[in-house]
């Protein structure tokens with residue numbers, strides 16, 4: 382019987398993923414990663430619910446304390462990013478480095494297992510011609526989480542199973558009821574786990590970064606208002622600036638050197654291209670020349686046609702067919718060909734945006 386270690390957060394998706402594999406005859410072992418202190422999914426009631434599900438299924442349950450790993454790889458990464466004026470996306474980094482890596486390591490070293498599974502909505506296909514494991518969108522397009530998985534390596538895709546990739550979310554709920562799982566009606570998590578467990582991003586950031594008041598300026602350097610810390614702002618943001626102006630103003634850059642938030646009209650918050658770093662080519666090998674693709678610039682954003690130009694050192698230039706508003710440094714851009722994730726990377730901070738060298 383194949384042994385599969387299933388990552389259990391205590392939510393309905395991972396519970397049902399475990400139940401599906403269990404009913405398919407796999408030897409399923411539940412594993413909950415303890416990521417951080419505090420309430421919320423996976424960290425308090427999540428662990429208890431996961432344990433309850435394992436009892437219902439009659440399988441063993443392990444809890445692994447990886448709070449230190451989560452602190453150094455995710456919290457420190459986030460805090461450093463915010464302090465440098467970018468808005469990091471922790472989820473893809475967390476999936477790769479924290480969740481999948483930690484799970485397969487524990488599965489291999491402690492449980493003698495070779496496979497791991499999660500409740501992510503995505504699919505993996507082995508292409509026998511190229512020999513690569515391809516990452517595909519979930520069958521349920523509304524729930525598709527492939528965007529957050531673009532950074533998985535071939536080694537991780539080879540050992541991973543996504544039992545929910547071929548079904549609809551409504552089927553997951555129905556199956557959870559059929560299996561009588563305690564989590565069948567558990568509500569969806571609505572936000573980043575760190576936000577859920579802290580109440581808001583501001584509360585989370587306040588634990589690590591002191592407020593540092595400064596000026597909100599336009600692209601000519603004229604002071605338009607005050608801010609209480611650049612870490613509280615994101616490029617593209619319109620609300621919460623507290624400035625009365627004839628035209629709507631948007632954050633167009635975060636100048637951490639001079640502790641200024643720079644604002645301008647919508648045209649100034651528009652980009653024709655950007656550079657991404659830490660690129661991972663998932664379903665295909667890195668191409669030798671530019672390719673055409675469609676990208677999401679954030680989770681669930683509309684697809685945008687682009688040209689991707691590979692650069693040295695795991696970087697790429699992404700040129701948009703039409704100028705795009707709100708390209709946020711620190712967030713992931715993920716490129717697709719139909720349902721296939723070709724690759725992705727992290728948007729770099731713009732070097733000298735909008736002629737700001739004059740400001």
Ligand SMILES: Nc1ncnc2c1ncn2[C@@H]1O[C@H](COP(=O)(O)OP(=O)(O)OP(=O)(O)O)[C@@H](O)[C@H]1O
Nearest residue numbers: 388389390392393394395412413414423499500501
């Ligand atoms: N702390 C954790 N320990 C182990 N596995 C986890 C943990 N958190 C998340 N996972 C795995 O990653 C998957 C996706 O996590 P995500 O936070 O996106 O939750 P979700 O889509 O709301 O799923 P769920 O309903 O299972 O919580 C989960 O289904 C689960 O398999």
